[in-house]
Amino acid sequence: MPAAVAVVVGAMAVGALVPPAASATAKPDTVQQGLNALVRSDALPAALASVQDREGRTRTYTAGVGDLATGSKVPRDGQVRIGSNTKTFTAVVVLQLVGEGKIRLDAPVDTYLPDLVRGEDIDGSRITVRQLLQHTSGLPNYVQYLGDDVRHYEPRDLLDIALQHKARFDPGKKWEYSNTNYVLAGLIVQKVTRRPLAEEIDQRIIKRIGLRHTYFPAPGDATIREPHPKGYYQESAGAPLRDGTELDPSWGWAAGQMISTNSDLNRFYTALLGGRLLPEAQLAQMRTTVPAGEPFASGARYGLGLVSTPLSCRPGVYWGHGGSTTGYETRGGATDDGRAANVAVTLQPTDKEAMKRVESLVDTALCR
Numbered sequence: 001m002p003a004a005v006a007v008v009v010g011a012m013a014v015g016a017l018v019p020p021a022a023s024a025t026a027k028p029d030t031v032q033q034g035l036n037a038l039v040r041s042d043a044l045p046a047a048l049a050s051v052q053d054r055e056g057r058t059r060t061y062t063a064g065v066g067d068l069a070t071g072s073k074v075p076r077d078g079q080v081r082i083g084s085n086t087k088t089f090t091a092v093v094v095l096q097l098v099g100e101g102k103i104r105l106d107a108p109v110d111t112y113l114p115d116l117v118r119g120e121d122i123d124g125s126r127i128t129v130r131q132l133l134q135h136t137s138g139l140p141n142y143v144q145y146l147g148d149d150v151r152h153y154e155p156r157d158l159l160d161i162a163l164q165h166k167a168r169f170d171p172g173k174k175w176e177y178s179n180t181n182y183v184l185a186g187l188i189v190q191k192v193t194r195r196p197l198a199e200e201i202d203q204r205i206i207k208r209i210g211l212r213h214t215y216f217p218a219p220g221d222a223t224i225r226e227p228h229p230k231g232y233y234q235e236s237a238g239a240p241l242r243d244g245t246e247l248d249p250s251w252g253w254a255a256g257q258m259i260s261t262n263s264d265l266n267r268f269y270t271a272l273l274g275g276r277l278l279p280e281a282q283l284a285q286m287r288t289t290v291p292a293g294e295p296f297a298s299g300a301r302y303g304l305g306l307v308s309t310p311l312s313c314r315p316g317v318y319w320g321h322g323g324s325t326t327g328y329e330t331r332g333g334a335t336d337d338g339r340a341a342n343v344a345v346t347l348q349p350t351d352k353e354a355m356k357r358v359e360s361l362v363d364t365a366l367c368r
Contacts, residue, residue, distance in 0.1 A: 050262035083323025091305025186254025231327020313367030
């Protein structure tokens with residue numbers, strides 16, 4: 001089916017699948033209303049959410065269609081590509097190794113990857129592991145230079161792309177988001193453990209806390225294993241939506257390759273804050289933050305692979321990360337008292353206001 005026709009078919013199906021408005025006597029569910037609004041007003045093909053209360057009870061929500069060509073339903077709690085939420089998983093493994101005495105946060109990158117990180121104003125002997133995890137290294141972001149070259153990347157390929165460009169600033173002088181930091185963090189994990197990063201994440205996190213729908217795709221695996229909504233992209237604003245569900249995610253690696261569900265992400269962030277993944281000292285380091293800018297919400301602060309975002313309903317914050325990758329956006333996190341919420345949509349919004357509405361829905365869910 002031509003892409004333009006598929007979009008029309010999908011738009012027709014959206015209206016049929018969105019639940020009707022609540023009656024005057026029923027209390028409206030603000031999360032469902034928010035998802036419906038994202039589909040109707042922001043033209044997002046599908047939106048999914050999972051909300052967990054303090055007692056661990058979970059509600060899942062969907063709106064829109066899972067496939068624009070067929071109009072099929074959105075799988076409840078379907079798998080999505082979680083993008084930069086992967087960074088939190090990578091950071092947890094690094095910090096576990098810190099707790100085991102195998103990595104030192106304030107050691108230079110050269111301690112573990114001697115002479116590897118060199119370029120114009122770039123010197124791995126002057127960049128620490130902490131600066132990698134906190135995005136204060138000054139390393140250029142390789143993602144900005146990938147262009148349209150769709151292929152399989154090895155981690156060293158990604159690093160080599162970054163090192164062709166000048167440092168953004170001296171280590172420790174500023175904060176700036178760079179996926180290159182987490183490629184290096186992943187390489188350090190592999191050097192120290194002598195095992196693939198995917199295996200370390202699987203053994204140390206996924207199996208440990210029972211994330212049944214979360215995995216790190218194997219090299220060359222472009223599919224999503226379990227029921228999932230299709231993810232879409234636009235080549236330019238106003239262009240037809242194209243199916244970007246199946247792709248080689250190796251360009252994200254330790255910075256953004258993983259697949260999960262909203263409920264599994266809630267379980268992960270709740271377990272992390274509850275002390276089930278890190279010793280107290282390393283969790284405290286992870287939650288030590290600096291002011292963050294783009295791509296995070298106003299008032300956000302960045303720790304070591306963990307972001308704090310202010311809540312509107314009370315003093316305090318929620319902790320998470322969020323992710324952006326071809327076909328999918330995810331936002332969410334957990335509070336210290338055990339509440340958690342994650343929202344996923346199946347198109348990367350080009351409108352910043354639409355992205356703010358996705359982030360606002362997480363706040364709404366946590367403040368109910």
